[in-house]
Amino acid sequence: MSEDNKPTALPVAEVKKASAAMLQKQLYAIFTTPTDGIGPMLENMQDHLAFQVALEEEGVMYAAGPMWTDDEQEWEGEGLVIVRAESRADAxxxxxxxxxxxxxxxxxxxxxxxxxxxxxxxxxxxxxxxFAIL
Structure with missing residues (x-):
């Protein structure tokens, strides 16, 4: 509860009940952030991309890619990976x-x-x- 006694969160079960007619496909988002600038990332990029392709071939990967800066002009090394997994622990x-x-x-x-x-x-x-994804 917030200071004015308004709820700040809902139990997952309530959200699922309210959207029962919708898809409700559970996936997991992996937000990935550089720890020491671009250099170490570039050194590991080839192995990282090979790993991503392997996840895709295994059927684990749903989608992945870099996240640009808010002005859409640069890449600071952040990425988003969406995976299929049985649980957060598995993700x-x-x-x-x-x-x-x-x-x-x-x-x-x-x-x-x-x-x-x-x-x-x-x-x-x-x-x-x-083919094209529109």
Whole structure:
């Protein structure tokens, strides 16, 4: 409760009940942040990207990529990785396997994330055998 006795949080069960008709797909967001600037990260980038591709091939990776500065002009080394896992503890184990984290070029934090809303549109052009995510 806040100082004015207004709730500041709700139990997960209440949120799920209120959105019962929605997807309720449980995933985990790994927020990853550089620990000592860009240099150590660049040194580990090739191994990190190979790890990310391996997660994708295993079916663990939902999505991942760099996070730009608020003005969208630079990259300070932050990233976001969304994974499929049985629990937050399992998602932490996944994050710990990342070479960036093992070599302490980045630190991380894991938050549970439930997908309720959104649309993914894929366009497949048969004649050119190309696709695009719109």
């Amino acid at each position: 932490i184990k996944i994050a710990e396997r990342d070479p960036m984290h093992q070599r302490q070029a980045r630190s991380f934090r894991v938050r549970p994330w439930m997908i309720n809303e959104g649309t993914i549109t894929v366009r497949l052009d048969s004649s050119t055998q190309t």
